[in-house]
Amino acid sequence: MFKESSHIIAGISTKVDGNMKLDSSSVSDPAAYNRQLFFNRRGFSDRPIISAGLVHGRRVAVIQATDPGGTVPGYDALITDGKGMMLTITVADCLPLYFYDPVKSVIAIAHAGWRGILDNIGGEVAASFKKNYGSQLSNIQVVIGPHLQKCHFEVQDDVASRFAANPEFIIKTDRTFIDLSGLVRRQLVSAGLADNNIRVSGECTYCLTDKYFSYRRDKGELKTMISYICLPGKE
Numbered sequence: 651m652f653k654e655s656s657h658i659i660a661g662i663s664t665k666v667d668g669n670m671k672l673d674s675s676s677v678s679d680p681a682a683y684n685r686q687l688f689f690n691r692r693g694f695s696d697r698p699i700i701s702a703g704l705v706h707g708r709r710v711a712v713i714q715a716t717d718p719g720g721t722v723p724g725y726d727a728l729i730t731d732g733k734g735m736m737l738t739i740t741v742a743d744c745l746p747l748y749f750y751d752p753v754k755s756v757i758a759i760a761h762a763g764w765r766g767i768l769d770n771i772g773g774e775v776a777a778s779f780k781k782n783y784g785s786q787l788s789n790i791q792v793v794i795g796p797h798l799q800k801c802h803f804e805v806q807d808d809v810a811s812r813f814a815a816n817p818e819f820i821i822k823t824d825r826t827f828i829d830l831s832g833l834v835r836r837q838l839v840s841a842g843l844a845d846n847n848i849r850v851s852g853e854c855t856y857c858l859t860d861k862y863f864s865y866r867r868d869k870g871e872l873k874t875m876i877s878y879i880c881l882p883g884k885e
């Protein structure tokens with residue numbers, strides 16, 4: 651996934667892995683079971699799994715190496731230098747942003763929907779690398795994972811108007827679409843990252859019916875993928 655991918659465990663689940671959306675109101679949560687199976691199959695059953703609570707905000711939680719795992723409510727991004735910590739978010743159209751600083755050995759993951767992108771969550775994560783770990787921004791690598799691409803992120807005028815400051819990412823035909831990953835890339839470069847350190851997946855969650863859940867395509871059905879990143883170690 652990253653340029654120096656051999657050092658990093660990262661990816662996203664697909665439909666065959668089942669629904670990964672945790673439902674804390676359910677006593678016997680099938681998604682929790684699916685998650686455990688998913689990480690077991692990959693041989694990661696012994697690691698603390700930390701999940702961002704997701705509120706379409708921009709806050710970044712710093713996760714210590716001693717964290718036992720669990721959900722971190724009120725956050726959309728997680729960052730750590732702890733080895734073996736599995737950082738996760740769930741997505742089903744929103745953009746999963748994976749971050750890696752190979753020099754400081756720090757990772758982060760962020761859940762970026764259009765609201766979080768308007769709040770520049772990517773730039774917030776970049777700032778967190780610098781503030782908490784002294785990262786050089788030019789060293790940070792980013793991968794933007796599968797998401798609702800500009801072929802399918804159609805918006806009405808109310809949402810389009812929120813992007814008026816970034817007209818180059820608004821595509822107008824007889825309908826209106828927004829190129830969210832294009833905007834995130836520009837925000838990251840504005841934050842100080844190198845353009846050639848940013849990779850964007852071409853996969854669209856809506857287009858790939860057999861591979862991914864899509865909130866938009868599935869008409870609000872609450873099924874999601876899990877995106878994860880982990881610094882290996884302790885082995």
Ligand SMILES: [Zn+2]
Nearest residue numbers: 801802854857
């Ligand atoms: Zn599409």
